[in-house]
Amino acid sequence: MYGQHKITLMCVSGLLWLAGPLIAAANVSSDTLPEHDRDVAALAAELSAEDADTRARAVMRVQDLGRCHLLVKRLIAKLYKDSWRLSDEELLPRPRSEPREPDPRNREVVARMIEGLDDIDAENREWAARALGRLADPEAVVPLIDTLSDEHPEVREWAARALGSLGNPRAIDGLEALLGDPEPEVREWAARALGGIGDDRATPALLGALSDQSAPVREWVVRSLGRIGDIGAIPDLIAMTDDDNADVREWAVRVLGALADLRAEKALLARLGDAHTTVRAWAARVLGEMDACD
Secondary structure: OHHHHHHHHHHHHHHHHHHHHHHHHHOOOHHHOOOOHHHHHHHHHHHOOOOHHHHHHHHHHHHHHOOOOHHHHHHHHHHHHHOHHHOOOOOOOOOOOOOOOOOHHHHHHHHHHHHHOOOOOHHHHHHHHHHHHHHOOHHHHHHHHHHOOOOOHHHHHHHHHHHHHHOOHHHHHHHHHHOOOOOHHHHHHHHHHHHHHOOHHHHHHHHHHHHOOOHHHHHHHHHHHHHHOOHHHHHHHHHHOOOOOHHHHHHHHHHHHHHOOHHHHHHHHHHHHOOOHHHHHHHHHHHHOOOOOO
16 A cells, blocks of 8 residues: 555656646746737738728737737738748849949940930930930930920930939939929939939938829839938838828838838838738838847
8 A cells, every 4th residue: 555655646746746837837927928829810810801990900909019019029920921922022122223334435426315405306305315324424414404304294204214324413403303393204203313313412302202192203202212211201201101002101111121210110010900912011021120129
C-alpha cells in the first residue's frame, strides 16, 4: 500500500509541476497574450465591408487602439500579407526619364527645333517641343519657358513635358503659372514637370493646387510633392488621404509611406477601412513598413 501511495503522490506532484506554467500563464494580463485569429479576421472583414457605417466603426476601433496595440499589429500583419501583389512595386517610382547629358553632335538639330517653336503652324511647334524634350539640351530651356504661354494647349503641354525632362529649376516660375491653366491636361503636366525638377521652391504652388477640380491633377500634385520630399507638406498630404478620388487617396498614402512620418499614423489607419481595395492594401503595406513600436 505504501508503495502505491508513493507512486500516487509522485504522479500528483509531477502533474502539479507540469501545470505550474499553465497556471502562471492564466494569471498573466490578457493584454500580453496574442489575440485569437478569429478576432483579427472579424476586424478585417468589418474594415472591408460594403456598408460604410460598419467600416467607420471598425476604423474608430483601430484608431482608438493605435498601431502598436497587439490586435492592430496582428491585423496589419494579416492585411500586409494579403497585399503581396504590391510588394515588388516602389512606394514612389522614379521618373521614367532622368535628365540626360546633351549630345554636342545634336547642336544643329537643337537650333532648328528652337526655331520651330516660333513656327506659324501649331502642330510644328508642338513637335519642336517634343523633340527638344528628347534632345535634352539646356539651350532649349529659355525658349521652352517662353513657349509655356503658347495659345495652343497641346503646345503648352509639350513645352511643360520637355521642361520636366530637362529638369532645370529656371522653369519653376513658368510651370507654377501653368498650374492655373484652363486645360486640365496642361495643369497635370505642369505638376508632373515640377515633380521632375524636384526643387522644394515649388512646394507652396503645388500645395495650392491640391484643391484642383481635376482628380488627375490632384493625383500628380501629390506625387510631385512626394518626389520633392518637403516634410512641410505632410499635413496637407494627410488631408489628401480623405480625397473623394481613390487614386488621389492611394497616392497620398504611398507618398506618406515614402516620407515615413509618424504624424500620418491615424490617417493611414483610417485608410484600412477605405472603400477601395487598392487603397486598403497600400495603407496596410505602409503601416507594416513603419518603424517598430517601442
